[in-house]
Amino acid sequence: MSLSPVAKELSIPVIKTACSNCNLRELCxxxxxxxxxxxxxxxxxxxxxxxxxxxxxxxxGQPFESIFAIRSGFFKTDVLLEDGRDQVTxxxxxxELLGLDGISTExxxxxxxxxxxxxxxxxxxxxxxxxxxxxxxxQHHFHKxxxxxxxRDHGVMMLLGxxxxxxxxxxxxxxxxxxxxxxxxxxxxxxxxxxxxxxxSYLGLKLETVSRAFSRFQEEGLIAVQQKHIRILDIPGxxxxxxxxxx
Amino acid sequence: MSLSPVAKELSIPVIKTACSNCNLRELCxxxxxxxxxxxxxxxxxxxxxxxxxxxxxxxxGQPFESIFAIRSGFFKTDVLLEDGRDQVTxxxxxxELLGLDGISTExxxxxxxxxxxxxxxxxxxxxxxxxxxxxxxxQHHFHKxxxxxxxRDHGVMMLLGxxxxxxxxxxxxxxxxxxxxxxxxxxxxxxxxxxxxxxxSYLGLKLETVSRAFSRFQEEGLIAVQQKHIRILDIPGxxxxxxxxxx
DNA sequence: CGGGGGGTTTGATCCATGTCAACCGCAGCG
DNA sequence: CGCTGCGGTTGACATGGATCAAACCCCCCG
Numbered sequence: 001m002s003l004s005p006v007a008k009e010l011s012i013p014v015i016k017t018a019c020s021n022c023n024l025r026e027l028c029x030x031x032x033x034x035x036x037x038x039x040x041x042x043x044x045x046x047x048x049x050x051x052x053x054x055x056x057x058x059x060x061g062q063p064f065e066s067i068f069a070i071r072s073g074f075f076k077t078d079v080l081l082e083d084g085r086d087q088v089t090x091x092x093x094x095x096e097l098l099g100l101d102g103i104s105t106e107x108x109x110x111x112x113x114x115x116x117x118x119x120x121x122x123x124x125x126x127x128x129x130x131x132x133x134x135x136x137x138x139q140h141h142f143h144k145x146x147x148x149x150x151x152r153d154h155g156v157m158m159l160l161g162x163x164x165x166x167x168x169x170x171x172x173x174x175x176x177x178x179x180x181x182x183x184x185x186x187x188x189x190x191x192x193x194x195x196x197x198x199x200x201s202y203l204g205l206k207l208e209t210v211s212r213a214f215s216r217f218q219e220e221g222l223i224a225v226q227q228k229h230i231r232i233l234d235i236p237g238x239x240x241x242x243x244x245x246x247x
Numbered sequence: 248m249s250l251s252p253v254a255k256e257l258s259i260p261v262i263k264t265a266c267s268n269c270n271l272r273e274l275c276x277x278x279x280x281x282x283x284x285x286x287x288x289x290x291x292x293x294x295x296x297x298x299x300x301x302x303x304x305x306x307x308g309q310p311f312e313s314i315f316a317i318r319s320g321f322f323k324t325d326v327l328l329e330d331g332r333d334q335v336t337x338x339x340x341x342x343e344l345l346g347l348d349g350i351s352t353e354x355x356x357x358x359x360x361x362x363x364x365x366x367x368x369x370x371x372x373x374x375x376x377x378x379x380x381x382x383x384x385x386q387h388h389f390h391k392x393x394x395x396x397x398x399r400d401h402g403v404m405m406l407l408g409x410x411x412x413x414x415x416x417x418x419x420x421x422x423x424x425x426x427x428x429x430x431x432x433x434x435x436x437x438x439x440x441x442x443x444x445x446x447x448s449y450l451g452l453k454l455e456t457v458s459r460a461f462s463r464f465q466e467e468g469l470i471a472v473q474q475k476h477i478r479i480l481d482i483p484g485x486x487x488x489x490x491x492x493x494x
Numbered sequence: 495c496g497g498g499g500g501g502t503t504t505g506a507t508c509c510a511t512g513t514c515a516a517c518c519g520c521a522g523c524g
Numbered sequence: 525c526g527c528t529g530c531g532g533t534t535g536a537c538a539t540g541g542a543t544c545a546a547a548c549c550c551c552c553c554g
Contacts, residue, residue: 079401083490087408089401101401103394110401129387133380140376146393147350153400154326154336154348154357160407161334161451165511196532204408206512211533227520227532243330412541443502456541458503474502474550 017048017121027095027182028069029123029141037135044131045069047122057098057112057120064102066122070094073118074193077101077110078201088202090156091115091176091194094183097123100149115193160204163242168203169213170241173223177232188235192228264295264368274342274429275316276370276388284382291378292316294369304345304359304367311349313369317341320365321440324348324357325448335449337399338362338423338441341430344370347396362440407451410489415450416460417488420470424479435482439475 019030020038030038048071051057057068060080075092089110092098102108103125132139159168181187192199196207196214203210217223222238224231232238266277267285277285295318298304304315307327322339336357339345349355350372379386406415428434439446443454443461450457464470469485471478479485 079405081405081409081490085405085409087405089404100394101397104391104398109398129383129390133383133386136376136380139380143376143393144351146390146397147347149397150348150393150400151351151356153397153404156404157336157400157407158326158328158332158334160404161448162328162332195530201408207532208513208534209511212511215533243328442500453542454502455504455543459541462503 017045018042019045022071024069024071024095024183029097029138029145031141032137033135033141034137037137040131040135041138044127045121045123049120049122051075051114051118051120053114053116053118055114057114058102058108059111060108062108064099064106064108064125066124067097067099067102067128068112068120069123070096070098071119071121073120074115075112075118076115076194076198076202077112079110086201087204088194088198090152091202093179097145100146115198156202165203165205165209166213166216167242167244168205169199169210169217170222170238172199172203173230173232174235174238174242177235188232190230192230264292265289266292269318271316271318271342271430276344276385276392278388279384280382280388281384284384287378287382288385291374292368292370296367296369298322298361298365298367300361300363300365302361304361305349305355306358307355309355311346311353311355311372313371314344314346314349314375315359315367316370317343317345318366318368320367321362322359322365323362323441323445323449324359326357333448334451335441335445337403338449340426344392347393362445412450412452412456413460413463414489414491415452416446416457416464417485419446419450420477420479421482421485421489424482435479437477439477 019025019028019041020035022028022030025031025038030041033041051073057075070092072094075098076088077090077092077098078086078088080086092112098112098120099108101110128142132142159171163171176190176192177187180190194202196210199205200207200210205213214223214225217238218225220237222232222234222241224233266272266275266288267282269275269277272278272285277288280288298320304322317339319341322345323335324337324339324345325333325335327333339359345359345367346355348357375389379389406418410418423437423439424434427437441449443457446452447454447457452460461470461472464485465472467484469479469481469488471480
């Protein structure tokens, strides 16, 4: 888990993993830390890893030792039931943390798969705990991140428990749009990294239903879809669908 | 939020809130702490409160300052959508923590309502953070508790996203049974504290569907239902239903 | 002891979404 | 450059659970 042999041998100046010069620091763990505190966090995070599209970052059941911060790319997490059913529990993008579910049992409880070529920082958990005993701001921010995950999950439960298909998809698109915006991308135009089936799994729908809902939104002029490319044309319209609870 | 005036005036020896003599300590925050560490945790938890059946412990939007440990009783948490829809996000019993979702925004994100007369310990959050900077075991255990909440939520997402009505109810009953067992109650006989409607809300079903599923289980000899009283007759049978994924 | 009301059960019907199947279209590869 | 195959779209039909409605049961209260 240290620098690659090749890099060592050739003395290639390896880009140092450093929160302090990461452009995602406002979205990620270092949020709110002073320069000096961030330097200490940097010390702890010295492994970066590339994960190619389709590869697993970790699998359910593996021993948990690190959480991961996504530097670039896009992931999904999913859980598998004994009988073969599975469900996507989330999609994660740059600046978000992966692996928090592993803390509870010291084993990962889900699979994390890259949906495009990605890069992550390893954050050894016991060292993170150690540092967060010393840096209050880090501790507090970490707690907020975990709590936010819980709130997010409640939102998904709400979606799965009370919304109809088109409401779910509208909520999903608006959520993506908002997260892309926070990362400086266009809020109205992006490429989906996941298939219709993966969207469906996340939203508790079949892929055909997802596809039909996309078509319907397009007919109504709310979005323009072309395969994985999405343009959002009418954000208020989508919001209205989300809360249009007709029945 | 301190001792009641009456108690003060009459110098009634008020039962001290003390984790060290709470019979739920193995299920609650103090898990794994030494005597001395537990004593320090005791210092921090000096407010207990009774919450009558039907009363709110907190409401969505209120400022967050404490988490709560349930000493006795039974709660539900629910979230409300703007359009009036709501969903029960969980049922909590003795030894479990309430309020973790409030950390992220420093405001509670859901309502917590007592489903029977209950008693909770206030755990001021900033002091908990302070203490967990000093006691590693406390810090680690707290992280595990938050992580467990995330894992639990993923389980509910799975349930809502992939299971059919009877599977959901079977999973729900088995979960309750298991939690009652962990608290030393019968695993096969208990009283539901919530209505059919609340169960339905939690499981993403209508109350009629919940009622029908109960009746079906009874016909098949899996359980005996009489109003809120449940006897579980065939745990393996229920487990089989849960994973019988026929379609 | 006789209402009254909230919670529950049960039946009849409807509808959103699942299922099955055919076809399309783009991307990757020989 | 034309297969080949995966992912996506669309249609026809099936069905699980929602909806609407009625009746029931138990508990509380007068």
